Amino acid sequence: MSESELTMATGHEVLMEASPYHIEKKKLGMWVFIVSDACTFATFLFGYGYMRVGSQNWGTPFEFSSILNGIIMTFVLLSSSLTMLAAVRATQAGQKASANKWLGFTMLLGTVFAILHLREWVKMIGEGWRLFYNPMGGAAQFGACFFSVTGLHLTHVISGVIALAFIVRGYNQGRYDESHVETAGLYWHFVDLVWMFVFPLMYLMNAAR
């Protein structure tokens, strides 16, 4: 093993091998988290599929207004991925003001997504939907599936906005650098990509046609 393949662990008198993945520890840790979280979401979605296939009167409650709300939410979340990429680019270029601006836009878009989502929830709860009650008379499990899958995703979005706020604070104080922003960006894109499955399966498959 050449000396270049060895790195000195900061503050410790031991030599450590370089990562075979050639990425930082925090980024690798985030990938491990993403894989495990992807399996969690997959389990929720498979559970939803199981209940839907197993019940004969599932129903399709979403009118076009709900689908339109879902489309807007999707576009908002996709736009936030773009602003996140711009923020990562800005931090890598050392442009602090620009990075702050794009991270701010990302948090704003994440908040807009959460508000639109909660608006949909409030509307549904107002119509009588509950975790185990279907006001349309169909399968009672619909509420449990919808609120648990979208609730898990909404929790991720809100957690992401809060995490980004901490990252922005730390970045401005000099505690965090561009690698922290990039790692947070990985999480944000993951949350975005999960929605690419949640929207068609939870909204479009339940659209009134």
Added chain:
Amino acid sequence: MGSYAGIVIGLMVIVVIEVILTYQHLSVRRLVFSLLCLACLEAFVGIMYLMHVKYESRLLFWTIFPATLFVLVLLNYLWPDAYRMARMSLGK
């Protein structure tokens, strides 16, 4: 940033295609198959380009994908039981 904007716009176009397909009166099986294929395409593009896996070490790709795919394949073992439940509710 231009190429990233193109990718995001492409993802938005796929979402619009999904919505159009939803209102084409396809059978449930055909619709769920089409939507899942498009969602997988979106996820693949997002993982490779937005999450930069295309530009990372190939070892990272081969560590992440087969393991995740393995879990997703194993989850499919529940479908026979779901169809059994459906048959039971029909009284067959």
